[in-house]
Amino acid sequence: MSGDEGRERAPAPAGRVELIELGGVPVARLVGEIDLAVAPVVEARLLGLLSARNRGLIVDLSDVRYLDSSIVRVLFVVADRFAATGRELHVVVPRGSRLVRLVSIIQLDAVVAVHYDLAAAARSLEG
Secondary structure, eight states, rough: OOOTTSSOOOOOOOOOOEEEEETTEEEEOHHHHHHHHHHHHHHHHHHGGGGGGSEEEEEEEEEEEOHHHHHHHHHHHHHHHHHHTTOOOEEEOTOOTHHHHHHHHHHHGTEEESSHHHHHHHHHOOO
């Protein structure tokens, strides 16, 4: 019998949204497992950035370990709302990430600008 039997496992780390600014551009870094449990928080935080005076928003998926369909829906909703106000949504998906294939399948790149790194996304939204 191992010493771990009978003990509760620690819950898996939940996903979270970290808001930062890069060269005057708001960046929402999604971190961890981004799923239905955090979808309302993600959507509210992203849409909350509409009230700020900015040209757009960058959603950085570099540190996402898992992304489910509820967040895909959120990205499309946020893209539509930003476009309706004349602002741009840019998404960062690093080369080699498992999310590159997902972005292609759901054709996210037909709705928003997709970049392989944060610096490129920030440059595209500068002044």
